[in-house]
Amino acid sequence: MLWIRNGRIMDPETGLDQTGDVLLDGNQIVKIGKVEDAADDCQIIDASGQIVAPGLIDVHVHFRDPGFTYKEDLTTGAAAAAAGGFTTVVCMANTKPVVDSVEIYEEIAERCKKLPIRVLQAAAVSKGFQGKELVDMDALYKAGVKGFTDDGLPLMDENVVRKAMEKAKELDVPISLHEEDPAYIKQPGVNQGKVSKQLGYGGASYMAEAVMVKRDCQLALETGASVDIQHISSAQAVEYVKEAKEKGAHVTAEASPHHFTLTEEAVLKYGTLARMNPPLRTEEDRMRIIKGLQEGTIEVIATDHAPHSKEEKEKSLAEAPSGITGLETALGLGITELVGKGYLSMMELLEKMTVNPAKLYHLPQGRLQEGCPADLVIFDPEEEWIVKDYKSKASNSPFTGWKLRGKVKYTICDGKIADG
Known part of the structure; x- marks a missing residue:
């Protein structure tokens, strides 16, 4: 048994926000409130x-395993x-080989x-990530x-996307x-705008994202499928999602x-550490993403954890x-950029990092309620810390050296403290 005492207990699904105890027995939460005593051990x-x-819960990570384990495994x-407070993650399928068969999965x-x-493993939508033939869903x-998901690559054939959505709807x-x-991308990883011009780099237009989001929002409406627009980056795309919802x-x-933290200007300061797909865009785009989080248009915060070797990023x-x-x-x-600056409450932030991603994937986790799985994070919301010493194999982050607020103390999965 594990007895967590005198914490501020927060459950976004029920709105519970109170000081008290949580008692875990095995892989289940058995009591929330005042615990008088527990077993001697x-x-x-x-x-x-x-x-x-x-x-x-993070529904968008890359663990590079199999095939690219020099980056991560x-x-x-x-x-x-675990170091970040995550008890559930969903790995993308762009491994080598691609996760497009039952055997590989x-x-x-x-x-x-x-x-x-x-750690949950997603499967590819198309065989070999070719975008032509559906896997045996x-x-x-x-x-x-x-x-x-074929994350890493867009699905360009509308008929393939429609069939995939119809099957996803059937399977729920x-x-x-x-x-x-790609038609709107001269060179990937940097927003097509003032910074790309300054660098003499082709860049990727916001239109590359917007046209695809518009198409797929319409297909989602027509098929009734549950569609997740990944790593949204532009104001126009947020508007299309809002309209579709x-x-x-x-x-x-x-x-x-x-x-929601950086803009295209970060490329001038951090170089390749600020190169990403889709790219960091303008301050207007960043603020529309924050507004999207506030109004509920954007329901999930996901990292797109994408480790690379130092040599590659150099x-x-x-x-x-x-x-x-x-x-x-x-x-x-x-906590630092959204809660600390008054854009979201702590409860709203947690909702987008726990119960909302759980609902997307129909998971019982993401809830702090009696009878629910004993997956918890304990963190100090006020403690400041400097970003350094990664548990990941990779350290490719523009945030190295930043001072952030909110320090993870314990990550507990299935009633056991996970070693981060």
């Missing part, structure tokens, strides 16, 4: 001055997640069982897959989409911490891969 955690919340990715899923947190679903699983039309489409949008802007490592800084950035 019960482990006690004093959470005075700290927040006790559902374990964080399941073990180091899980350690990074089951091999990864079996290894995930040994990890200290819950029925067989993969039967094997345990909870969602499908989300389909997650990377929205970048108002019409009744089951569209969820993710915002990544780097997109290449030129044109040659370096896109993406940053994000699991260990996500909560701190949310």
Whole structure:
């Protein structure tokens, strides 16, 4: 048993916000409130001055395993997640080989069982990430897959997307989409605007995202599928999602911490550490993302944790891969940039990092209620810390050296303290 005492207990689904105790027995929450006593061998955690919340859930990470384990692997990715307060993550399918068959999925899923947190593996939408032929979604679903995505690449064939959405609707699983039309990208990773001009770099127009989001919001409306717009980056795309939701489409949008914190100007300061797909855009785009989070147009915060080696990121802007490592800084950035600056309440931030992603993937986690899974995070919302010493294999982040507020103290998964 695990007895968490005197914490500020917060559950976004019920709105519970009170000081008290939480008692865990095995993998279940058995009591919330005042616990008078527990078994003699019960482990006690004093959470005075700290927040006790559902374990964080990230529906968009890259653990690079199999195929690119020099960047990250399941073990180091899980350690990074635990360090960041995450008890559940969903890995993307752009591994080598691509997760497009039951055999590949089951091999990864079996290894995930040994990890200290819950690592779920998404499957590809198209065979070999070619965007032409659908994977056997029925067989993969039967094997345990909870969602499908070709993240990293856009699905350009509208007929393929429609068929995938129809099948996803039938299976009642989300389909997650990377929205970048290559026709509007001269060079990827940097916004097409004043900074790209200054650097003499082609850049990627906001239109690359906007046209795809508009198409897929319409398809979501027509098919009734649960569609997840990944790492939304532009004001226009947020508007399209808002319109689709108002019409009744089951569209969820993710915002990544780097997109609500930084703008294209960061490329001038951080170079390739600020190169990502979709790119950091203008201050107007950043503020529309924050407004989207406030109004509920954007329901989920997801990191798009994208580890790369130091050697890769030291290449030129044109040659370096896109993406940053994000699991260990996500909560701190949310508290510092959104709660600390008055854009969201702590409860609203937690909602977008726990119960909303849980609902997207139909997971029982993400709730701090009696009878629910014993997945929790305990953090000090006021403690300041400097970003350094990553548990991830990678350290490709513009936030290294930043002072953030909100320090994770314990990550508890299935009633056990996960080693971050």
